Amino acid sequence: EAGVTQSPTHLIKTRGQQATLRCSPISGHTSVYWYQQALGLGLQFLLWYDEGEERNRGNFPPRFSGRQFPNYSSELNVNALELEDSALYLCASSLVLLVSDTQYFGPGTRLTVL
């Protein structure tokens, strides 16, 4: 069974640009979560999608947005990039709606903002 996949592995952008990160969940999983892992800050919840709808949003500015497609894959968009957006962005998926069900993480996309 294929795990959660994310692309690209690395992404380098400059301040003010936009970044698009992609995630494919495990087959059959309908929930997708996005987390930001900045150095020393642990994992910070960004967004949660299920069945194509945004279910919850973390304490991040509106320039962080995303969507979930009919095939349950997801996209995270970060507009007007700032230096502090440099981090590892992790995507996770789970089988059902309850957050207590195991979340399986992908390897992440390393975003560097210069």
Next chain:
Amino acid sequence: QQQVKQSPQSLIVQKGGISIINCAYENTAFDYFPWYQQFPGKGPALLIAIRPDVSEKKEGRFTISFNKSAKQFSLHIMDSQPGDSATYFCAASDSGNTPLVFGKGTRLSVIA
């Protein structure tokens, strides 16, 4: 209210020793407490999880101890091995519409 405080930030343990990582929370609505293990260059992977209806859960060399009254839970790694060297994250959620809240992580190094 939503924070999960994890300690220590880093830990060095001799091979064969016991590694202990502690977490504390404030939100009494939390009812699911997983631990994740992350190796460099990889995403976190679920290690073991507990619900507050039990005080301890053991899976192989890994044990979660849970103290509901103190709002604390801990991970014990028995007979620690160099292959256990990784970053460990505790987390919590209330099984409702809120996502997992993670601690800041503990970097464990097991030395021979």
